[in-house]
Amino acid sequence: MSVENIVGQGGEHLVVHGLEWTAKELFTYPNEFIYWSIQIVMYPYMTGLVAGAFVLSSLYHVFGQQDLKTIARFSLVFSLALLPVAMMPLQFHLQQPLRGMNVMFTPHFTSAIAAFGIVFSTYAVIVLSEIWFVYRKFFVDQIEILKGKEGAVDRFKYYLYLLLSLGAFDTSDAAVAKDKKAVKILAGIGIPVACFLHGYAGFIFGSVKANALWMSPLMPVIFIMSAVVSGIALCMLTYIIIMEFKKWSAIIAKGKGDESVQVIAGAELDVITKTSRYLLGFLIAAITLELLDLIFRGYTAMKSWDILRSVMYGKDFIHIFVMQYGIGNLLPFIMLLVPGLSIRRVFFALIFVLFGVFMMRWNVVIGGQAFSLSFAGYMHYHMPIIPHNMETYKEGLFGALTVFATPFALFWVINKVTPSLEYK
Amino acid sequence: MKNHVLRPLWVVLAGIALLLVVRHFLVPSDFGVEEGGNFTYNYHRLSSIDDWKNFKVKYRGKQYCQECHEENVESLLDSPHEIIECENCHGPAIDHPDNPETLAIDTSRAQCLRCHTYLPYPTSQRSELPGINPQDHNPGENCVDCHNPHNPDLENM
């Protein structure tokens, strides 16, 4: 339908939200469009990365998995970089973005979205607190180092660290021990809160009885599992990239045969191999639940099954079975299990995993809107690629890319304040 | 040395306090659950209902037209078109004759075809309405060129 430039009686440009990127087929209700598009796919994806990164960090702090020590600090800071980005897709999606804070002012707790807002704020507080306890000694040390310095950047950093220390200057062993204890407790609380967080994201969809694909009690659990998978995968991936960069820096500086290169490479492979075991565990859990949901639906064959089947086995077959289950689950599963794991193989496996989790979000959000409420028609989503107005930017490819790129930019900034990349 | 461990908590509490202060100014004072209602279905800004009650009425109904246009209305009431509202073709009266001074009449062929394209549907009253095949019966012409909408029976003209 090419009615984008509808001009209203007052001459104002009328944009029917969703009209431009929705192609309708057969019988759909007049008001049906794909209202929840790419940004609603990004939202659980980004919050999943936050939760997953945090869980990975907590595995070290709570369960003392020493092999994870190096990656733990990094993933904690990275989850901080991801936190504000979790709000971005919502700000891009809301028709009234300036009213977004209303969720904090008058939360209607019967709505999963309102509850999610509160849970997410709690989670943000936990992550921030934990980082404070991890870095407090570092802040105080920096204050000492920067005390006499004169340069503008140094003065700024001095006052920044002063503020961040919250006036807690005691770096005695007793105080630091308290910090470590606090970290352990926060990390411990953080794991169930991260589960709660992603359970809620799943509940947002799973509780919508009007949507035949979303309505399922398994949704919260599926979301939790795939969130952890994506978080671990992203942390591992970023860790590999950074370690490879360090390795190549060492090679350029000292030559290939130098011992430091071997140390880096060895440590990297060790950490990655052990972390990938955890990844596999959650991957298995995620795929099991999704297959269970599918099999159950096919077996019980409720009223919606005919249209769902035509969507899943027909129109979305490639999205679901080839991209998500095949490339996103089965392939990395095999790649991680075959003996003789190498960094290169893990690298590609992780990219496939991240792709798979993204496709899972896509198949839930977009797939759930691929069929009409009438069960007698379809809607196709054509994601806007080249934006020509604010709406096609915000709810298009470039909006999604902006959201995806921001945590890396933020991490670069945050890492200057709370450095997390030293290696042993 | 005071226990520094609680410092983040103070920051959090300060944040919550700030939120409550901002909330006090930004949230309308009549926001809540109305008396006799429940949180699930009745949580809202109470004065919103007045916003809707005060929405402007546009369609006035036949009796409003009859006050001035008696002849036309009487003629209509004597014909099979008595079931049609004046405003169906003349558009909503709103504050006519003050605003708008005149109403634009829809005399298009499409308007009449809404009912009078014959559709052969066994279980619908539609098939009992007098109707034509728009492709055969004077295609492209306006029906009102021959049929008076206020008294459409050609024999009465």
Place this chain on the structure above:
Amino acid sequence: MSCSRRDFIKNTFKTTLASTLPLSAFKMLSPAEVKAYTGDSSIRWVFLVDTQKCVGCGLCVKACKKENEIPYDPPITRTWVERYVLMKNGQAHIESPYGGRDGYTETKIRENEIPPEQIAKGFFVPKLCNQCKKPACVQVCPVGATYQTQDGVVLVDRKWCIGCGYCIMACPYGMRFFHPIHKVAEKCTFCYHRIKNGMKTACVQNCPFGARRIGNLKDPNDPVTKVIMTERVSVLKDEYGTKPQVYYIGLDTNVR
């Protein structure tokens, strides 16, 4: 260290307590004290659609758009009329172009010629917001921007809605949409501004055939109530548990 553990239990307890503060504040500061007269509880609005009488003229859709200032050209609408043509071989043709705004002036459906002798049934189904007794759309609003009045109508607060679209996704009947100008959720209001002043809704008034009627379920002498109580009526999609308050005469199993 026991000192630290105790502090942590205190810490957690205080945080939990502190986070309940905003929750209780909503009730303490809440306008239960503001006893604004919000609605008449001696009325429960109910709607009756007679699909035998509907001829698919679409005058209701046109009237609704003009009465409620819904932009006329865009394909969104507060109410619509669906056309069903069911063939003898079991095939079903269903459509609602622009919600039936321009009426049904062609025998063709989606460019397909329909041979009249093969039509088993043909009819029209007007639809509008069911003003459900247990509206799923209200339940999922994260900010309390949509609500149910005491007399049963579900309304949207245009000044508070954040435009998240959750209510649109939650409605099993597809009644809601985003208003292209106000950029908030929008839906049929049973012409609340008219019915509160003794008038009928725009669609009821403008239907020449009496296919649409509105009444008060709490008034046993209301003609609409009498039909609902004494004749065979049905509702749409009652399996969702929303308890819709729009009743239909003459619904068919093929109706979506």
